[in-house]
Amino acid sequence: MNYESLWQLYPLAREQLVHVKTRSAKKLKGTECRVLEILIAQQGNVVSKKELFEKVWGQRIVSENSLTQCIAQLRVALGDSGKEQKFIKTVPSHGYMLFENVVELVEIEQVPSDNSAELSTEPFQIEAQPV
Structure with a gap:
């Protein structure tokens, strides 16, 4: 099946979850974003609770209710x-x-940008002003 995703996830953006058609954006908490990234990486497959706890919370002890x-x-x-x-x-x-x-992970290079604020790669020099 090759359907277009309904949502796009931009993990490093201010509002990470963007609806493809309406372009409405939603902000996620860090743990929510990380869980979604893991689910996207294995979409269509069951991700165990244990794996989610290990990859999202690591050595921190949290209750199952957190997940x-x-x-x-x-x-x-x-x-x-x-x-x-x-x-x-x-x-x-x-x-x-x-x-x-359902959700497509979008790499940072694909984030829509405003070309009006391009950075110059030219070296610059500061002229010394006489005192």
């Missing part, structure tokens, strides 16, 4: 719900799966 809340906030941002699970599916006792072609 549950993070997924809930991602669902809200995507216009999904725990009941419908149109985009993120909960696989009980295992983990979560992001359906394919």
Whole structure:
């Protein structure tokens, strides 16, 4: 299947989640952004809760509720719900799966830019002023 994604994720942008058609943007918390990046990398496959905890929180000790809340906030941002699970599916006792072609990870080079503020690569010199 080669459908166009509904959302684009710009991890380093101020508002990271951008709807492809409406161009509306949403801000995500750091942990939400990281969880979504991991789900995107493995879209269509179940990502275990253990893997998400290790990659997002590392050695920090957090409750399982932290991940549950993070997924809930991602669902809200995507216009999904725990009941419908149109985009993120909960696989009980295992983990979560992001359906394919929902969110596309966009590299920073592809971020739309304003060409009017191009940086010069020319070296510059400061002239010494007589005192």
